Amino acid sequence: MKLKEEIINKLQARGVELSDIAEVAYHLQKPYSKDLKLEDCLVAVKHVLEKREVQYTVLTGIALDILVEEEKVEGALAKIIREDEPLYGVDESLALAIANIYGSVGFTSFGYLDKDKMGIMKELDTTKEQVNTFLDDLVAGVASAASAKIAHQNKNKELDEAEIS
Amino acid sequence: MKLKEEIINKLQARGVELSDIAEVAYHLQKPYSKDLKLEDCLVAVKHVLEKREVQYTVLTGIALDILVEEEKVEGALAKIIREDEPLYGVDESLALAIANIYGSVGFTSFGYLDKDKMGIMKELDTTKEQVNTFLDDLVAGVASAASAKIAHQNKNKELDEAEIS
């Protein structure tokens, strides 16, 4: 099985469909791209998940959530991750590495999502059934990167049209 | 004149009082610290501005705004900064270096502020009289760092109290 498929399977097993992430990206980018379609966002999300850096980071974050859930993490760290201690920042560091894969414009989307959780992120944040300390931020990171990718594409199109005319 | 005073003077000359930044930090941190006073935020803002890394970054960002305003920056870059081109991310990179001076918890505040501009940031963003491409992000960065500092202080206090009892 290729790594990308393993990740898509793992996301599904944790309750996240690619279309859920695409919806978050759509919400982020819609104000700036009036013709944006949900389908474009799904394509962008798939592109983001093809980056090896993103794949490795998503796998690591999901593994940490699961290992805490299965009580395989020892000592103080288990409690810190399980309770999503407000000063624990590793989840955000990982997600930020994903969010800025298309440049620093992904930063701000990510921070915004973190404060104003929407769609699948809200579900992940409120469920009590599994540990999602990393997962909600990973979703935010991938959605932010997808939104940044679309922003760059639109700018390129705009510049190309300016050159033609 | 010490560097910190030079920075406070420059911020004032550009229309930003330390109390304006304290208000943004207050707004960020209030939901998590019910006894928070504006005065605590002002103290935290002053602490942040004592960090040399922060001082150098603030000076650089303000200088770029002014140099563009005075038409001393040449070529494509002048227009990009003046119009705050959406894909220009240097302002956010600089601000982020400030926001995370107390750890990665400052990231998310910064991103949130950038999307949901409040108080002085809104004024800076809408004025047509000067170039504020860097300044609004610098304010967000300093306010985010001040808010993170208070979050850390509260956590330390909480841990100390837990140990005593």
Added chain:
Amino acid sequence: MKLKEEIINKLQARGVELSDIAEVAYHLQKPYSKDLKLEDCLVAVKHVLEKREVQYTVLTGIALDILVEEEKVEGALAKIIREDEPLYGVDESLALAIANIYGSVGFTSFGYLDKDKMGIMKELDTTKEQVNTFLDDLVAGVASAASAKIAHQNKNKELDEAEIS
């Protein structure tokens, strides 16, 4: 047990004494501070390990090394971490969050250490007895931050003396 003690114990259990980290910091900073003593570096290392952000990150990285070693991590990720796959960058992302806790001057020390492993880092990198994919980078991150702290202290002293004279 306080978190800092838990971390010192864990580092020791994985083969790293604080004095080993202090030696790396000494090596980094010595060219810039001729009167530097190993003792100063040990003090700086202890200061770095008092930062909650650093504590959380060190605990997370060590946990991942151990979980891979104990075969508790599943799928492709286990092999990627175990073999320290050259394109796996999560270890470096975590270490970088530590290295820049005193500003971006810690970046370059960290990158340098990663390429030119010295002292304890060389030992960690060549041992076959345990998984150290995260640990060597965490050591580099803490040593880089300690070196940055000393650099800032020296600069402050220099400025104070300039003001007196």
Added chain:
Amino acid sequence: MKLKEEIINKLQARGVELSDIAEVAYHLQKPYSKDLKLEDCLVAVKHVLEKREVQYTVLTGIALDILVEEEKVEGALAKIIREDEPLYGVDESLALAIANIYGSVGFTSFGYLDKDKMGIMKELDTTKEQVNTFLDDLVAGVASAASAKIAHQNKNKELDEAEIS
């Protein structure tokens, strides 16, 4: 004139040919890719310079060097940049945003280059004729990103071959 050409011209005017950057990238990546050719590195450097984020950052850094040189930057900042004050980290922050455009594996190359300046970087660092505080780091950032791009390409090729056989 397209932005990419404006940047190539500016780099040349400051004494940097793309082939100089390609040589630094070659030096970085050669130990890991035995069949690497200088021509491959030049192609990678050109790819890096097509990224808008990189273009904007390079333009900003070069502008700051020139503005300091032309004495258009006022106050303490001019002296700090001109003398490349060791604790000034904005140049490294900008370069790092470039270096990690293909993921965090670019970090370590960048830090290494900063400590062990080679080729064009050494020339830039020792010349007294112009201010190169930003330029040497920008070159390191672009070379690191180019080297990271080649590392990713090689990995992809390796995986493709593994799938075929």
